[in-house]
Structures are given as structure tokens and as C-alpha cells.
Amino acid sequence: MTTGKTRVAVNGYGVIGKRVAEAIILQDDMELAGVADITADWRMQVAGGKGFRIYAGRPDASAEMTASGVEVAGNLDELLANADVVVDCTPKKVAAANIETYRKMGRKFILQGGEKHDATGHSFVAECSYESALGREATRVVSCNTTSIVRTLSALKRVGLLHKARGTLLRRATDPWESHLGGIMNTLVPEAEIPSHQGPDAQTVDPELDVVTMAVKVPQTLSHLHYWNVELTRTAVKEEVLDAFRASSRIAMVRIDRGLAALNTVKEWMLDIGRPHGDLYEVAIWEDMLKVDGNELYYAYMVDNQAIVIPETIDAIRALAGTERNGQASMARTDAALGIGRLSRQPTSQ
Amino acid sequence: MTTGKTRVAVNGYGVIGKRVAEAIILQDDMELAGVADITADWRMQVAGGKGFRIYAGRPDASAEMTASGVEVAGNLDELLANADVVVDCTPKKVAAANIETYRKMGRKFILQGGEKHDATGHSFVAECSYESALGREATRVVSCNTTSIVRTLSALKRVGLLHKARGTLLRRATDPWESHLGGIMNTLVPEAEIPSHQGPDAQTVDPELDVVTMAVKVPQTLSHLHYWNVELTRTAVKEEVLDAFRASSRIAMVRIDRGLAALNTVKEWMLDIGRPHGDLYEVAIWEDMLKVDGNELYYAYMVDNQAIVIPETIDAIRALAGTERNGQASMARTDAALGIGRLSRQPTSQ
Known part of the structure; x- marks a missing residue:
């Protein structure tokens, strides 16, 4: 050495x-x-x-x-x-x-x-x-999925807002480089088990997380997409939640109203700014879509399974x-x- | 006349x-x-x-x-x-x-x-x-989506089990007959608004329903797919929930372990039994996937948007x-x- x-x-x-x-x-x-x-x-x-x-x-x-x-x-x-x-x-x-x-x-x-x-x-x-x-x-x-879950829920936990979280995971069918070898086309394939393994897996990192996930395979290769419904410990306002997420360097807030309206646009953005392979290392949460209603929080985010x-x-x-x-x-x-x-x-x- | x-x-x-x-x-x-x-x-x-x-x-x-x-x-x-x-x-x-x-x-x-x-x-x-x-x-x-929501949640409500329901809707991108005119490929397109319109729309049929939906467009044409997390009024067992759903003629229970593992297999089944256009009039809930954990219920179902x-x-x-x-x-x-x-x-x- x-x-x-x-x-x-x-x-x-x-x-x-x-x-x-x-x-x-x-x-x-x-x-x-x-x-x-x-x-x-x-x-x-x-x-x-x-x-x-x-x-x-x-x-x-x-x-x-x-x-x-x-x-x-x-x-x-x-x-x-x-x-x-x-x-x-x-x-x-x-x-x-x-x-x-x-x-x-x-x-x-x-x-x-x-x-x-x-x-x-x-x-x-x-x-x-x-x-x-x-x-x-x-x-x-x-x-990748578990990393995204722990990153995002930990951000809410650190500010004392996390009570429990329930997520639906849309999983990319296969990776781009080997998509000619097989994938799925024009269908959706639910995972047979509820909960899917990602929720329990997140608990191997933080056993305190009250998290349950369901998962489904979708016919695209760009990235995973998560939808979450989180029960907060109390009534909150949207800006508090955004601040909690913004405190993590590894969460990026993106906006549909700025044209980042789907997985492909975010990947194109990453390529355009010169990220190797177009990699998105961050969890990309849609800021304008995110909704807080009383003590309930709803949001969706993108997980680049190759990069995170x-x-x-x-x-x-x-x-x-x-x-x-x-x-x-x-x-x-x-x-x-x-x-x-x-x-x-x-x-x-x- | x-x-x-x-x-x-x-x-x-x-x-x-x-x-x-x-x-x-x-x-x-x-x-x-x-x-x-x-x-x-x-x-x-x-x-x-x-x-x-x-x-x-x-x-x-x-x-x-x-x-x-x-x-x-x-x-x-x-x-x-x-x-x-x-x-x-x-x-x-x-x-x-x-x-x-x-x-x-x-x-x-x-x-x-x-x-x-x-x-x-x-x-x-x-x-x-x-x-x-x-x-x-x-x-x-x-x-179609709203119909499926009212059918399924009403079934739970009739037996006194429904407290509140939160759903994620995977929407087919376009209908098969016009998919050559445009759709989406290899991406996922989140709906900008939470809640998506289906939750409030279900309340036009039954204002008592406590329901919130999020939605995303997926690159396939076969049908919609819903994932639901329902809070029950009390702790229940799986068989009670199945019985509630089975009481409706317009809900069909299907099983992954019998090979009905994805949207395409269910559609093929409908074609094989001679349904016109391969139409699935019922909400098809995956029975073996469905999970009850205390007072929480998780399930996924298929909605044939052309037929229901x-x-x-x-x-x-x-x-x-x-x-x-x-x-x-x-x-x-x-x-x-x-x-x-x-x-x-x-x-x-x-």
C-alpha cells in the first residue's frame, strides 16, 4: 500500500x-x-x-x-x-x-x-x-429499491415525521444491455408475494422502519418507479416534507412542470449533463406531484437501478x-x- | 314499442x-x-x-x-x-x-x-x-377504473370491513385498436396530480368512500392494473375478505399459482373461453397474492378498460x-x- x-x-x-x-x-x-x-x-x-x-x-x-x-x-x-x-x-x-x-x-x-x-x-x-x-x-x-426506500424514509424519520409507509414498486423488466435476451412485452407481471422482499430488506438496515411493499414488473428498461403512501406522525405541510427530503444530497427533487414528466426525460437529462451511462445516482422525487393531506403523504420517485x-x-x-x-x-x-x-x-x- | x-x-x-x-x-x-x-x-x-x-x-x-x-x-x-x-x-x-x-x-x-x-x-x-x-x-x-373501485370497496363496505383505501393505478397507455396511432414506449408517465381523478370520481357514486388514488401510464395496451392498501375497520382474516369479494358476481378471483400470472394470461383465458373480444367484465383479483395483516389488507387486480x-x-x-x-x-x-x-x-x- x-x-x-x-x-x-x-x-x-x-x-x-x-x-x-x-x-x-x-x-x-x-x-x-x-x-x-x-x-x-x-x-x-x-x-x-x-x-x-x-x-x-x-x-x-x-x-x-x-x-x-x-x-x-x-x-x-x-x-x-x-x-x-x-x-x-x-x-x-x-x-x-x-x-x-x-x-x-x-x-x-x-x-x-x-x-x-x-x-x-x-x-x-x-x-x-x-x-x-x-x-x-x-x-x-x-x-437499488431497498436503498431508495431507506434513503427516503430515513429522511422523514430524521425529522420525526415517519409513522408508517406503504409502497407500490413498478420494476423495470430487465436491463437495457441484455434486453435482447428476454424481457416482457405489452403486459404487467405482479409479484406473487405480498409483501415483496424490499420492505423486509429495508428493515435489515433499519429494523424500526414500518414499511410494506408490493411489486409489479413493467415492460420497460429505464428504471424502477415507486409510489408511496406514508402516514406521518402528525399533520404536516408540504414544505416541511420537501425540506426533509432536500436535506439528503442523495435525493433530487424534480418537476413535471419543467418537462421532467416521465422516466425517459429524466434519463435524457442525465445523459445531457454528461453523467456516465446517463446514471442517476439520486432518488428523483417528483416535487410538484408530491401531496400532503393532513397526516398523509403521497409521492412517487424514480430509482435508477443501475446507478443508485x-x-x-x-x-x-x-x-x-x-x-x-x-x-x-x-x-x-x-x-x-x-x-x-x-x-x-x-x-x-x- | x-x-x-x-x-x-x-x-x-x-x-x-x-x-x-x-x-x-x-x-x-x-x-x-x-x-x-x-x-x-x-x-x-x-x-x-x-x-x-x-x-x-x-x-x-x-x-x-x-x-x-x-x-x-x-x-x-x-x-x-x-x-x-x-x-x-x-x-x-x-x-x-x-x-x-x-x-x-x-x-x-x-x-x-x-x-x-x-x-x-x-x-x-x-x-x-x-x-x-x-x-x-x-x-x-x-x-372503468372508477367502476372497479366502487365494486371492490363496496364489497368490503357491505360486510362492515372498509375504513379507508389507498390505491396506485397502472393505466394502459392506449387501446389496442388504435395503438398504431400513438402510445408510449419503454417509459412510465406519472400523472401530475395526486389524488388522480378516480378517487374523487368514486365518491360521486358513494360519497362515504374514504379513497385516494395515484396513477401512472404504462407501456402496454391490455388492461389497467390496480394495487390497493386498505385499512379495515378491525383485524380480519384473509378468508373473510375473500368471502366479501366472492359475494359479488362481478369480481372474479384468479390465481397466479394456476398460471394466471400476468395481464396477458388472463386476456388469453378470456379469448379461449369465447368471450367476445376476449372481454373481462369482472374485476379480476389475485386471490393467492392478496394479504391480510392485522387490520391492513393488500391486493392487486386487473381492470379490462374496454369491457368492465x-x-x-x-x-x-x-x-x-x-x-x-x-x-x-x-x-x-x-x-x-x-x-x-x-x-x-x-x-x-x-
Whole structure:
């Protein structure tokens, strides 16, 4: 660790892994030890083109990767040997098997939300559980939907307004990059279970949250969309609620009456301001739509499932490494590096 | 009125009008005086093929209709002269102008849900407001979404379980027949206003309902989908709630675990059992998904926006004509003619 920076390995270079790798590059207290994957296709060419050191996620993958022109720096063990923290972004259930390897090598590790809480015993959302993650061996950055739930409900809880919350989640059917491989068309597919898993999952971060979710898959790929009905602890006015949300840098207030009338317009905005991949790291709440009626609050927001966990993962790295004791300070660093917190100066609130 | 049957005119032969006309044919106490429209395209050829007498909805439309091969029996005035009740299925806002004509001719009339409550001063859902419509000059059959809300919440109210209801409505973007003319693709479009209009609209039928709705347009054409969170008057068990819903012939219980896992499968089922146009007249509630937790009830249901108001319109005709004083008796007649109430003997609950 000659640079004094936290050396981070990214295992799994998919939708989340590639974004985590790119975000690590932007942090002045971290360095990217390398990325590991088992694919030999175009994605690794892109990773190589970015100058990332590429490792074979499984020894048997190395030969094909090399044959397809990927410069393979070594196997996963060799990547881990040069890292302080590994961020596991492999597909659901693959990660569980990797844990043994990480432990054997004595590396701190971060799992993504597809894994169970019990796999690490700690679930992470920066604004809520940074301090309890400090110096731990491992944590799990919760899923995109769960992250959005904890961010928004915590904002209401901090000002003493949250009593209970009931949400309906419209889930994007699949991710854009693989939508040619299958999705849903011209239908809606309800999740069979009520509550859907996101409500209980939010309680792994904050057991005090009284939250129930229902979910349905919708035929589009841009992002998730949540509708919430929250019972407040008392009668409130709209401006109090907006202030509570505005206090979080990771919640952006957007307005239909400024043309941000649907998911596609918000994504276009993100692309236009130069966000990598058009990523929306914030929860985007529609400010003009939001309604307070007595002690009841209604609102809808957009969750970019590809992007929202990226800043959380960066903060989780700092928490495990213990290089920053203060969660707010870590978030401020991450936010500055990723351009988070500037949206309120964008056209939505001029 | 030599037959003793109620003579019904249908003005506007679109998505609703054509279904109303076909449903009237099936009632043994009604006869279809004819249908009026202003279009000269394929739709009128179909109407002619069914043997319907076709009238020009506006005098200036007659020439083009005749030129395109439609046999025009006369103008709207002539149709009305031979009818006891007219069902107005013209596009939103056109109906308001027709009211003068209906009144001048002394005809009873039914408007559809796109019109305002004030246009008739009475809003109709058979299970809730049949008796108050008896012998009136006019009523308004409320919209598909509102009909579903009143049906389901009334079922809970009748057994004393309803305290308040909060719903999120996923609205189909456009109707199948005109989806080539424009819709939405790969995005979600939230309605700017909370509450959306359906909650207040349900209160025009039953002012006692404590109901708030939010709505979002989704990129599919099959039907609407509602998610509801209902606070009950007391702790209940699931079977009580199911019994309340089962008591209504116009609510069908469906099951994900029998393969009815999404909107498209339910529509395919309706086509397979020979329903005209694949119409689902019932509100289809997913029985296995439905959850009761203490005094809170969660469920989702499907609303076929093209079909659900058809039986209501038939009942409304009887109520205005005064030929049947009892709402339940009218519903039973309508149900028998349209095959409603037989779904519970379909594969969902075998």
C-alpha cells in the first residue's frame, strides 16, 4: 500500500461492477487494483480500453479470455493479493461461494443486494448504517429499491415525521444491455408475494422502519418507479416534507412542470449533463406531484437501478477500510467525485 | 314499442359503443334500435355485417358513409325517434353537446365515464346506485377504473370491513385498436396530480368512500392494473375478505399459482373461453397474492378498460327504463346473458 490509498478489487464486471470500477477511479483516496470476470466478450475489451487490469474470475476462464485478445493479468487470487477490499459484483448466488476465498485471503469484502443479509450480517446504506460498518470484515450494499426506500424514509424519520409507509414498486423488466435476451412485452407481471422482499430488506438496515411493499414488473428498461403512501406522525405541510427530503444530497427533487414528466426525460437529462451511462445516482422525487393531506403523504420517485448503489458502494469501501470515521464526510467526498448534489441547481428548481 | 322490449340507441360506435350494441342484442328485454357514428371506415362495415341499423351521427357525415358503402338508415334524430333510451358512447366532450338533442327529443340517456358527474347529476355502478337511478332521465356509467373501485370497496363496505383505501393505478397507455396511432414506449408517465381523478370520481357514486388514488401510464395496451392498501375497520382474516369479494358476481378471483400470472394470461383465458373480444367484465383479483395483516389488507387486480362498464351500462338501461325495479335482479339477468359469474368455475378455483 505504497500510495496510502485503499486498493480495491472489483470481482464481476457487469452492470454494477463496471460502474463501481469507474467510480473508484474518481476517488482520490482509492485505487483500482483490477477487475475480474469470466467473460471473454466485448465488455472486457472495453475494460481493457479503459486501462483496467483484468483478472480471470475463475482459472478455467483465463484461456478463452486470452484467446479473444484480453490481456489477462492473472487469476482472482492474484488480484486479491494486491487489494485491501474486494467489491463482489458477480451474479446472484455466485457471490456466496466467493466469500470463502475472500476470508481465506483475509480480505474485507462488499456484497451487493442480490445476496442475503446473513451472508455478511450487516446491510449498508450510507446515511443510515455507515458508522456500524466501520472496520467490519464485510457488509452488503442493499439493492437499488431497498436503498431508495431507506434513503427516503430515513429522511422523514430524521425529522420525526415517519409513522408508517406503504409502497407500490413498478420494476423495470430487465436491463437495457441484455434486453435482447428476454424481457416482457405489452403486459404487467405482479409479484406473487405480498409483501415483496424490499420492505423486509429495508428493515435489515433499519429494523424500526414500518414499511410494506408490493411489486409489479413493467415492460420497460429505464428504471424502477415507486409510489408511496406514508402516514406521518402528525399533520404536516408540504414544505416541511420537501425540506426533509432536500436535506439528503442523495435525493433530487424534480418537476413535471419543467418537462421532467416521465422516466425517459429524466434519463435524457442525465445523459445531457454528461453523467456516465446517463446514471442517476439520486432518488428523483417528483416535487410538484408530491401531496400532503393532513397526516398523509403521497409521492412517487424514480430509482435508477443501475446507478443508485454506486455511491453507496464507494462509501462502504471507506467504512470497511476505516479510512474515514465519519459517514457524512465520506458521503461528501463521494458526492463531490461523482457530481452528486448538483441536480438541485439544474433546471428543476431554477 | 310493439315488442314490449326497451328500444336502445347507441350513439358512437367505438371501443365501448360496439360492445354495448353487442350486449344489448343478448338481452331478452331489449332491442337495438340502431347505432350512430360519423366514421365511414372499416368499423361501420363490421357493424353492417352484424345486421345493425346504422345512422349518421351528424347530418354532414351521411354522404361519406354512403359513398364508402355503408347503408345509412337515417340521421341521429330518426334513430332517437325509434328509441326509449340512448347510450352515448361518443368521445369525451362530444357527449355534452348531444345532451341538448336527447332532451329536446325527450329521450332518456346514459353517458359514459369520460363525462362529468354534473352532466347527469347521477353516477352509476349497478351494485351501488341502481335504485337511485330508477326512472331518472339520465345517468352516467362511471369510468372503468372508477367502476372497479366502487365494486371492490363496496364489497368490503357491505360486510362492515372498509375504513379507508389507498390505491396506485397502472393505466394502459392506449387501446389496442388504435395503438398504431400513438402510445408510449419503454417509459412510465406519472400523472401530475395526486389524488388522480378516480378517487374523487368514486365518491360521486358513494360519497362515504374514504379513497385516494395515484396513477401512472404504462407501456402496454391490455388492461389497467390496480394495487390497493386498505385499512379495515378491525383485524380480519384473509378468508373473510375473500368471502366479501366472492359475494359479488362481478369480481372474479384468479390465481397466479394456476398460471394466471400476468395481464396477458388472463386476456388469453378470456379469448379461449369465447368471450367476445376476449372481454373481462369482472374485476379480476389475485386471490393467492392478496394479504391480510392485522387490520391492513393488500391486493392487486386487473381492470379490462374496454369491457368492465358493459354490464353496468346494460343495468343502467333497465334502471332508466324502469322495467326492473330490483338492482340484483337486473344484474342477474345481465350476468346470465353475458356469461358473468361463471369464472369461479373456471380453472382458477377447481
